[in-house]
Amino acid sequence: MIIRPITPGDLDPLLEIATESGPGFTSLMPDRDALSRKIEHSVASFARPVTEPGDEYYLFVLEDSSTGEVMGTTGIEAAAGVSRPLVHFRRNAVIHHEEDRQKRHPEESLTRCRHYTGCTEVCSLYLRPKFRRANAGKLLSRVRFVFMALHPERFADKVIAEMRGVSDDTGQSPFWDWLKHQVADLDFMSATQLACCSQSDFIESFIPATPLYTRQMTNAARAAIGQVHNDTRPARHMLEREGFRHRGFVDLLDGGPTLECRKADIVSVRDTFIASACARPRTVGPERDKRAAPESAIVANTACSEFRATVSDRAWWDPEANRVVVTDQVARDLNLGDRSLAGCLPLDHQNALPEPRQRPGHNPATEEIRYAH
Incomplete structure (x- = not known):
């Protein structure tokens, strides 16, 4: 297995990946022209001399050394939220003050915000089902941090990962199923296409700036806040072992969590x-x-x-x-x-490393990633 930068010749397998990954995989939508532009952007980013992070987008592919087939993808956006706003819901605890202290109670709300601007984002990780084997997912996930370590000037001090939220086998999100009745009666696929394909006015026009109170949600929608798709759980656990944490910011459409970590604190x-x-x-x-x-x-x-x-x-x-x-x-x-x-x-952190990086007692990641975000 070899990881390498994507090339224009990888367009067809990239389209297959975008199609088979489903509607929740928002960083790669099944649009041939849009994917072609992503590849061009990536090729230019790798070739560009960089002294600080800008609008670079680095997309890698995992290639089967024996057949040349593309097994999966993984990517890094050097400075997310700059050229296109990165908008989330912030989870807040609101205290309703009453004269009678006994009647005061906390209530959770979601408020639209732009919190992450200029952060590096790890994204576009997908391992195709027929190629799921030992170490393939680990390579896709952790090679991004190896690349950051080798080229630190290209990336911001804070790194984030937007995780795929809860959805069923048909791609329907319980969070969006409730939210759409408050904002726009669109199916989940249409909403993700509008939100991800440079339609930034979709968010401003349809997602309210006023708080949404979670007590008004269905049980399924409320339970999905901050949770990830079943196939994304190993990816979340691996990122958490790298030092990433959820700080209360969730996706506008499926309620999936955004994790964050300082670049210098990422284990890999x-x-x-x-x-x-x-x-x-x-x-x-x-x-x-x-x-x-x-x-x-x-x-x-x-x-x-x-x-x-x-x-x-x-x-x-x-x-x-x-x-x-x-x-x-x-x-x-x-x-x-x-x-x-x-x-x-x-990959086994319990073995000796060159000083001063040895981390005694740190357990190696054992779960294999399927697909992530």
Whole structure:
């Protein structure tokens, strides 16, 4: 499995991904022209010299090394909410004051707001069902943080993730099923298309700026606030293990939570290290120091537009020589020559890492991502 930047030749599989992922996967809608523009934007972003985050959008694909098929996607928006407003509901506890203190009671409300502006957003993660295998989801999710660690100037200090909210097998959202009767009698697919395809006036025109009180909602709609789609739970758990937390901001259409974390506090950003690459025909031998060898690791080159990454259980850290030892095949897959720089993220955090990044006692992620957001 190889992660690489998307190219124009990936348009057809990207359209298949956008179609099969369903209406809740709002970052990639099944519109061929719109997807083509996203690819062009991504290609230009990878090629652009950057000293601080702007409107760049980085879209990666996971490729099956043996067949060349596209297994899934994952992406990063460098500065979300700048060129197009990023609007959420903020959950608030409202205290109704009565003269009689015994009658005072808290009540929850949702208020439309623009809270996240200029934050980096991880997005567009989808692993196709027929390619769901060990480490594929981990690679799609965590490679974004490896790329951030290798190119920190391209990304903001705060990183967010908008998680897919609750919906049924037909793509209907209980949150939207209630909300549409208050704002616009549209099906969920039509509402997401209007909200995501540069129709920013849809939000201003139909989503009220005045608070919505959750006591007025149906039980199903209220229960969906801040919750994620069943297939998104492993992705949320993995992000939470990375340090992401929900701070009370939810999606306008399906009520899904937005998670956030400081870039410097993301575990995989902090634990990614750079060292010289050394290729060998095989890395297993009696001289290998098993205490310094992760069971598996994400290994990447340090390029931008020619970025490549993979998961390998045959890459290990040689602390005395300050190098990462990989097989010849991994070196070829990643375009790594001897003495070129490689980024490495051990997936088992209990193994030794170069100081000062060792994090004793941290449990490795064990759940496999299906699709996320």
